[in-house]
Amino acid sequence: MEPFRIANRFQPGASRWRLLSVDGQAVAASNGIALMVDGALAEAGPCTCLFVVSSFHPLRHYTPELGAALRRLERGGATLGAIDTGCFILAEAGLLRGETVTLHWEAIPAFRERYPQVTASQELFLTEKRPTSAGAVAGLDLALALLARRHGRELALAVSEQLVQGQMRSPSEHQRLQVASRYQVHNKKLAQAIRLMEEQLEDPWPPEELAARCGATRRQLERLFRAHLKASPAEFYRALRLDRARWLLRQTELSVVEISVACGFESPSYFSRAYRKRFGRSPREDREDRSGA
Template sequence: MPEEFHFMLMPGFSALGFMSAVEPLRVANRFRPNLYRWRIVSRDGAPVVASNGISLNADTAFAQVEHAHTIFVIAGFDPLACYTRALGDWLKREYQRGATAGGIDTGSFVLAEAGLFDASHALTLHWEALAAFQERYPHLKTTQELFEIDARRITCAGGTASIDMMLDLIGRRHGADLAATISEQFVLSRIRQRSDRQRLEIAARYGVHNRKLIQVIGTMEHQIESPLSSDALAREVGITRRQLERLFSTILDDTPARFHLRLRLDRARELLQQTDMTVAAICAACGFESPSHFSRTYRAQFGVSPRSDRHAQR
């Protein structure tokens, strides 16, 4: 019998993450008929609108699915906006019956909310939502891998990483040759490994090649809640503050303080849009001295207050 996948689409789901998961199954069936079949599941059996505005018809409502083999929850921004106890109970019931539970993009939020993870198992999700996830579920172990396959729990960063995850699953079940054949159909030069990075290296993201500057930016990205002074950052890489400021000015046309501030504001915006944390809590998580200072700085950067920005996204 074909192996069956149920794709539970949350409103605003990532269309790219979904299609990148389904297409490898379709191509697998082209070369070896009837290996896989799949069904689209929604809250009520009605069509679901993706984050890009495309509407997909569902085959059934989740409450009608019993004894599933594999369930993938696919979400996008604000993954818990439509989460219900009934959905969580269904996921737990199917998992307890032996189903494999998967999360694509921010689908890991839904699985975590349903209680399907524990601290002993690693999971991943889209890098942009990682900080929000860690704030909500600090007891869970997260990685920045493209995907994690852990017994009957599978998580994936979404986007095109869904292709790599599915090729890995297909290769495990039906051999590396079939996975490679499918990869060639997508004109992929290689199948990425689980441990490949989600994001570009700092050098590629910012167009910098100075090793000390790359080290400092890496430190800044990890010191969002407790930002370091320029003096402390300079000491980290064994240079003076003046040398550090010259590096930022010459290569990035910026100052260390302004650069780090933008990183913190970008993180704050992610938390505003993807969590229900209070503005005060986000202020503290991003290293601002007071909510009023945070709000003024946020408005200066984005032209809107934190609260207004949050409401505009929902």
């Protein structure tokens, strides 16, 4: 909301908004802060645009009544968008079939697994039919883009400067830090191998093909991984897939079997053994104890 508040300083009446919850009661954010709201979703009158904002475990809060209210608003002419994992709510309501959305990179694998009929992009934000953003700071980028579209780039730039935002980022900028920054690796072939691994966890690359796509031999890639990351390519790849599996276990309702498939493990039993070896507990034990999530 902050970009729209600032926009009203420069152009009074440029934006109006209301905060709504399902039942009209205050909402507890994931950081524990209680957010006061202006009313209940079912009582919302006509609106130009409505954003669904959510964080961890979005589907725990979905109900058929919520889905019906969202469909009613869309039939009434409202543009429905989403921030962070709000796309799960819109998809569960049947509003995203055949569309393209973006959401936080960490939630994309679970979203693709549950809603294969929806295209999940890794862009920072999208502003077309269905405005969506990856959440966090990308919410500011989406707000600035919407202000520029509706009121002109000059106003959006003025708001950006007030936010000390430095620049208005384009949708295509990366959600995540570059591989070189995250892993402190600067060899181009090694960085390319890591990127390819991260992009394809469900169906892991065969070693020879992975090396070829990086312009290296399998033996060269083995040496690079051991020299810079103290692990073989297979060990590093498996660790990436297990880390993703742990996130899915803690933050989604996918079954252990579904998660093992989504993370490229050939059998649930092999997945469980590898998981216990890395984390010291079974997938089911982690699923039952989400207190650290």
